[in-house]
Amino acid sequence: MPNSGDMIRPISAGGRRTGRSRRRGGSMLELALALPMVLAMAFGIVEFGQYMYIRYAFVAAARDAARVAIMSGATQAQVTTTLTNTLAQANVTYNSSWLTITDLGPSSSGAVANVATVPLGDQMQFTLSANYSSIPNAVRPLYQFTGMGIGSNKSVSAICTMVKE
DSSP states (O other): OOOTTTSOOOOOTTSOOOGGGGGHHHHHHHHHHHHHHHHHHHHHHHHHHHHHHHHHHHHHHHHHHHHHHTSTTOOHHHHHHHHHHHHHTTTOOOOGGGEEEEEEESSOOEEOSOGGGSOTTOEEEEEEEEEGGGSTTOOOHHHHHHSOSSOTTOEEEEEEEEEOO
């Protein structure tokens, strides 16, 4: 014989259901309260993951550009092509204003417009930096829906230093 708790309770004299059927509206209320928080967490995870992915692409692009530039006979066009190709793999369109090349010496120092002019043996520092909001194709679902998340003033940057051979 089944327990009395397993049996379906009858409809009361007033026509209202008793027991389990009266609690069904509580799950809808819980869903209405919990769903926005769960979606905000999911959007935040997607946005943060995208930011970290783009940051890693910047690190890889700066390193690849430095590896090309330190070779004797390297040209600025080769550096630009390398940056463009590396960032394109992450679906990021390269902008020339993101790159700063600095000669750290020892024979000379200062900003560099063309890597071919850097003397052999000098250290070159490649800094790739941009505002996160200016990066095309960046996914920002949390910021778009709530205005929170990774803000427009957050920058993505990478620095790589190598000696010209």
